[in-house]
Amino acid sequence: MEYQIANRLRHVQGSIIRELFKLANDPDIIGFGGGNPSPETFPVDDIARIAAEVFACNPVSVLQYGLSEGYPALRETMKKHLLKTEGISFEDNELYIVSGGQQSADLVSKTLINEGDIIITEEPAFVGCLNTFRSYGAKLVGVPVKPDGMDIEKLEETLKSYPQAKLMYIISCFQNPTGFTTSAEKRKQIYELAQKYDVMIFEDNPYGEIRFSGEHVPPIKTLDADGRVIYTGSFSKVMAPAFRLGFMVFNKGLSERLTVAKQCADTHSNVLFQYICNEYMTKCDYAAHIASACEVYRKKADLMLGEMEKKFHPDVTFNRPEGGLFVMAFLPEGMDSFEFVQEGIRRGVACVPGVAFVVDQSKPSSGFRLNYSTPSDEQIVRGVDILGKLTYEWLDK
Ligand SMILES: Cc1ncc(COP(=O)(O)O)c(C=O)c1O
Structure with missing residues (x-):
């Protein structure tokens, strides 16, 4: 056929x-x-022990359908964790658990991107997310990324050339594929340009916790005064990728539509591994x-x-x-x-x-x-x- x-x-x-x-x-x-x-x-040992305990104490909860937004206890744990480690506040923001950081790209696209919409991306950038954007019919426009982040002059030129651009894709720490990290100064410039040209930012940070030298740089999300930054992270690099778990932080105004997007994608993320992540983060020495x-x-x-x-x-x-x-x-x-x-x-x-x-x-x-x-x-x-x-x-x- x-x-x-x-x-x-x-x-x-x-x-x-x-x-x-x-x-x-x-x-x-x-x-x-x-x-x-x-x-x-x-x-491995802690995961195996926690899994056995969870099955002994909560077999139905971990085998039954879960909530689309994520396991409430893990959502709360992650909110506290992100406030403490990244300075992300949750007065105006919400956090959902998703099926890996890759799914955040899918849900953002499903929710915001129409066929033909422009997405400005660091170039080079993670092909998995670029392909997700492509699969929604987005037109990608690349801006070269330097060792301290996007080339800001080129970014502004691009924003002028594509005034209808909808989203910018930034991998802020230890970027895949370059290993580059966007400096604090450039994060501020990128955010200000996004405000000036009225573009949303999708900040992808699956590697942020794996810093082995240098100083922590707060996410662009911490600068977000008007709800234009969607931030995502992942348990893949800090727990295990087969959990297929990540999290997404966004302004509360997007909650209802993102819940619908998640329901259209996979109903909810893996409940057993959400329990395990929460037990691990609250009972073991995560730091x-x-x-x-x-x-x-x-x-x-x-x-x-x-x-x-x-x-x-x-x-x-x-x-x-x-x-x-x-x-x-x-x-x-x-x-x-x-x-x-x-x-x-x-x-x-x-x-x-x-x-x-x-x-x-x-x-x-x-x-x-x-x-x-x-x-x-x-x-x-x-x-x-x-x-x-x-x-x-x-x-x-
Ligand atoms: C920059 C970037 N974003 C997202 C992902 C997707 O990660 P996950 O396993 O959480 O779906 C990866 C995976 O390698 C990545 O490098």
Whole structure:
């Protein structure tokens, strides 16, 4: 049968990362291409114990349908946690539990985006959310992201060129794919521009708690005086991605429509894991858990960056991320990383070419993303050595 695929999906390409992920599972390939958190950070014993307790004490509650907005106790726990750790207040804001940060992008799009609407995005940016926006027929316009956040001049030019733009997409901490963090100064400028040009902001912060150096920077959401910022975070990197749980903070004025959007998507998020998250956050030492996860990532990042400094051609540039799971390296301007990455895979190391994260995939992209959270120390050393030799061959040829 010839299927008549809907316009909304016809032009959305499958994720290059997911394809590479298949290769990364080949035991002979060193996988710098994935984005999985380190399994070392999963609190397995506590999760198993809490799950057993929950089934013993509350079997019906965790197996029955739940509330669309989320398990009330976890919502309250997260509100207190975000007030304390990020300074987000809940006088005018509401928090819902969602099925991963990715679902926040889906619910925001379902609620606010009409076909043809403009979304201004950092470029490069997380392909999963870009594809979600694309699947709702949004037209994406990229603004280059620098080590301290979006290029503000280009952002203003873009806002002038697209006065009808509806939403800006910002990954404020340890951005995927670059590892860059938007500075406090730029967060303020971005918010002021959003006010000036009357655009909403979707602030995506799944990595914020995984800071292993530098100073905490308050989210753009803390500047939000008029309810234009929707903030999202995730339990994927701090508990376990298979929980498929995240949270979304937004002005109370959007509550009713977002509840409807959630009901249209999946009714509610996984109840058992919401119970487990709440028990873990209220009864275990969550701060100590985060601190030990940050230490795992700090060590791995230090190792990878140190090896890159030693082994990469000096004309290949990269920044030191202060947290998160990724670093992006850049071949000299004008070079395309796609073939470089393919050759890397042939030699046994998988990373992701920058083209996976851009708006217009027909243009060359010099960056390639490396993940340090899942490879072993030995793989990091060996993989960077292989790529380092390749940078010399590639640049000197
Ligand atoms: C920037 C960004 N946003 C959202 C997500 C989605 O995360 P989740 O597992 O919570 O759906 C990811 C996952 O890698 C991400 O990197």
